[in-house]
Amino acid sequence: MALLEVSDLHVSFPTPDGVVRAVRGLSFAVETGKTLGIVGESGSGKSVSTQTIMGLTRGARVSGQALFEGIDLLAMSPKELRSVRGAKVGMIFQDPLSSLHPYYRVGWQIIEMIRNNHHEISKAKARERAVELLRLVGIPQPDRRVDDFPHQFSGGMRQRAMIAMAMSLNPKLLIADEPTTALDVTVQAQVLQVMRRLQEEFGTAIILITHDLGVVAEVADDVVVMYAGSTMEKADRYETFGAPHHPYTEGLLQSLPAYGGERERLRPIPGQPPSLINLPGGCPFHPRCPYVMDRCRAEMPPLFEVGGNPAHTSACWLSRDQVERAALRTKVVGQPLAAPAVP
Amino acid sequence: MTETGASSHRVAGTDKDVLVKVENLQKYFPVQTTSLFRRNHDQVHAVDGVTLEVRRGETLGLVGETGCGKSTLARCIARLCDVSAGRVIFDGRDITSLTPRQMRPLRREMQIIFQDPYGSLNPRRRVGSIIGDPFALHGIADGAERKRKVQEVMELVGLKPEHFNRFPAEFSGGQRQRIGVARALALRPKLIICDEPVSALDVSIQAQIINLLVDLQREFNLTYIFIAHDLSVVRHVSDRVAVMYLGKVAELAPAEDLYQVPRHPYSNALLSAVPVPDPKKSSDRHQIILIGDVPSPIDPPAGCRFHPRCPKAQERCATEEPALASVLGDSAEHVTACHFPVEKGEDLSNTSRVSVPPSGSQTT
Ligand SMILES: Nc1ncnc2c1ncn2[C@@H]1O[C@H](COP(=O)(O)OP(=O)(O)OP(=O)(O)O)[C@@H](O)[C@H]1O
Ligand SMILES: Nc1ncnc2c1ncn2[C@@H]1O[C@H](COP(=O)(O)OP(=O)(O)O)[C@@H](O)[C@H]1O
Ligand code: SF4
Ligand code: SF4
Ligand SMILES: [Mg+2]
Ligand SMILES: [Mg+2]
Secondary structure, eight states, rough: OSSSEEEEEEEEEEETTTEEEEEEEEEEEETOOOOOEEEEOOSSSHHHHHHHHHHHHOOOOEEEEEEETTTTTGGGGGGHHHHHTTTTTEEEEEEGTTSSSSSHHHHHHHHHHHHHHOOOSOOOHHHHHHHHHHHTTOOOOHHTTTTOOOOGGOHHHHHHHHEEEEEETSEEEEEETTTTTTTTHHHHHHHHHHHHHHHHHOOOOOEEOOOOOOOOHHSEEEEEEEEETEEEEEHHHHHHHOOOOSSSHHHHTTTSSOSSSSOOOOOOOSSSSOOOSSSSSSSTTTTGGGGOOHHHHHHHOOOEEETTEEEEEEESSSOOOOOHOOOOOOOHHOOOOOOOOOO | OOOHHHHOOSSSSSGGGEEEEEEEEEEEEEEEEOSOOOOEEEEEEEEEEEEEETTTTOOOEEOOOSSSHHHHHHHTTTTTSSOSSEEEEETTTTTTTOOOHHHHHHHTEEEEEEEEETTTTTTSSHHHHHHHHHHHHHHHHHHHHHHHHHHHHHHHTTTOOGGOOOOGGGOHHHHHHHHHHHHTTTTTOOOEEETTTTTSSSSHHHHHHHHHHHHHHHHHHEEEEEOOOOHHHHHHHHHHHEEEEEEEEEEEEEHHHHHHHHOOHHHHHHHHHHHHHSSSHHHTTTOOOOOOOOOTTSSOOOOSGGGGGGTTHHHHHHHSOOOBBTTTTTTTTTEOOOOOOOOOTTTTTGSSSSSSSOOTTTTT
C-alpha cells in the first residue's frame, strides 16, 4: 500500500462570481522513499489539492479520500490533523517567510517544533538537533547561525532553514510547494540536492509541486500533469518526458526553447487556460488542443492506460497505442517531438 | 533563421553599428548599516565598472544571480537613475549627465518592459489610454489619430481593437504583458530593455510572448537588452550574452560560444545548475553545486569577486583582479575575466571547493 493514496478529490470554493471548481477528481499515490512531481500552469489546482489534504483550505467544499497510512485525512478532526502536520507530514512553501516567524531566532523555532512534539527531549538536546539539521541542509557555521533571525539569512538560506524545520520531526512525507521558484538556479541546485540527500538518508516520501519542467525531470520519480483541476497524465518521469501521450503534456514540452542549432520559433500552446467558474464542456483542454475531435467537446475522457502500461495513464480520447499516437503527431504537428538539449 | 545569419555577419565594434556604449560604468547606492558601536554610511556597489556595447539590431542577454546588478545597469543605460561614474553613450551621444529634462526627447527612443504584468499597469485606466501614454507624453497624435495609432500597435502585439476600452483586470497575465509590449513599442523606439519580461508567465504563455518579441525585432529592427534568469530563454533570444557577478561582467560572448564553451568558472556553475527537462540527460551530467551565498555587494571580496566560491581559485585570485580579455585562443568577441579560465571539456564538478551530488542518487 502506498504511503499516501488520494482518490477522486474534489475541491470547490463558493464565491460571489460563482463556484470555483479548483480540483476535480484528482487521484494519485506516493510511495515511501519516492518523489511525486505535480506540474501544471498556475491556477491548475496544485496548491489547493495538497493544502486540502492537510486541512488547510477554509471555506471549501471537499469530497474524496486521502488515505495516509491507511487512515483518511479528510475525515480527521482538526485536532487529529494538527498532530499529523509536522510530526508525520512536513510542509515547505514557496515563500519561506510565510512559515518562519520573523521575530524569533531560526534555531528557537526549530527547537520549539521539536519540543512541542517530543516533550521528553531536553532543551539542550533539541538545540543540538537543530544545529545538526542546519548543518544537514548546508548552512555554514550552524552552531553560530542557529541564533540568527530569519532576516539575517539570505533567501536560499531561509528556504534551507525551512526544510530543516520541516524535517525536524523526521516526517514520513514532505510536501514541497514550489520550494525553489523564488530562488536563483545555483541556489535551487543546492536546495534540490539537500532534499535528495534527506530522502536518501531517511526514506522520506516527497510531493514536489512546481511549474518548472526541468526541476520535475531532475528529481521526480513519477509525474502528475494537472490542468484546470484535473489529472491529464500520470507516468514515471522517463515516460512523461520521453513518450508523453496527452496533448497538453506534449504542448508544455514543445513550448520550451529547443536549444541548440538554429533559432527556431517557439511553439506555444495557443489561447489561455479556462476560467474555473465556466469550464468548457468535455475535455477541459479542448479549446486549445490541436487534435480536438467532436467527442472531446461532449465527453470528458477518463484516465486510460497508455501502451498497455498500467503505470502510464492519460485522460484523452486519442489512440492509446503509442505508435499510432506518434504517427498522429507527425500528421498533425508535422514533426516528431524533439527533446531539448542540455544547455 | 535569416536572423542568425545576419547577426553573425555583423562587424565587430565599428561605431556606426553600436547603439549603446557603456564605459567603466559605476552605480553606488548609499546604505546605512548599524553595527554594535556605530552607524556606518556604506555603499552598495550595484554596478562596479562595467564596459560593454550593444549593437544595432542585436539582442544582448544579461544573466546572473539576483542582486548582481542587471536591472541597475539597465536603468543606468536608460538614465532612469543617475550614474555614479563612467559614461553611457546612446546613439553616438554622451547621455551620462543629461538632466531629466534633457533626457525627455530621448525617452521615446528607449523603452522598458518590466517583469510584472500586474504591478506595472494602473488598474483604473483603460487599456487604450495606457498604450496611448507615450503619444500623450510626447505630444504625438491626438484624438481619432491617436486612437488609430494605438489600435494599430495593439494589433501588432496580438490584442484586438475592441480591447481598447477594457481594463487591465479583464486580461490574463500573457495579455497584460502584451499591453506592456504595445506601450513600449508605440513610438518605435531604437532600444527596448526587457527586464524579466516572461518570468511571471506560465511556460506556454512565455513562448507566445517570446515569439512576439522576436517577430517585432525583425520587423522594426529593434535592439534589445534582454534580462532573464531563465538561461534557456536567454539563449533562445540573444545574439550575445553577458554574465554578471556582483556588479561586474564575468564573461561576455556570442550566445552559442558561451553556452558551448563557457570559460569563466562562474558561467560554468550557472549553466550546470540549470535543470534539464530531459531525465535521460540530467542523470548523467556533472553538476557543479556552488557552496555558500553571493557575498554582500557592500563589501565585495578583493581580487576576483568570485574567489571565495570558485572551485579553481588560487592565491593570485584573492589579490589580483582579473581583466576582461579573450582567453585560451577565443575570438576577440568572447571575453572572460578570469586568471585560470576553464578549458573545453575540463570537469569542475570534482574540484575540492564544490560539492557533487552522489552519482545515480536520483535513479532508483
Ligand atoms: N535603490 C537602491 N538602494 C540601495 N540598494 C539598491 C537599490 N537598488 C538596487 N540596490 C542594490 O543593488 C544591487 C543590484 O540590484 P539590481 O536590482 O540591479 O539586481 P538584479 O541583478 O536586477 O537582481 P534581480 O535578478 O533580483 O532582479 C543589489 O544588491 C540591490 O540590493
Ligand atoms: N480560497 C479560495 N477561494 C476561491 N478560489 C480559490 C481559493 N483558493 C484557491 N482558489 C482558486 O483555485 C484555483 C487553483 O489554485 P491553486 O491550487 O493555488 O493553483 P496552483 O496550481 O497555481 O497552485 C485557482 O483558480 C485559485 O484562484
Ligand atoms: S480528449 Fe480531445 S481535446 Fe482533450 S486532449 Fe485529447 S484530443 Fe485533445
Ligand atoms: S580569477 Fe581565480 S577565483 Fe576568479 S574565477 Fe578565475 S580562477 Fe576563479
Ligand atoms: Mg500554487
Ligand atoms: Mg532585476
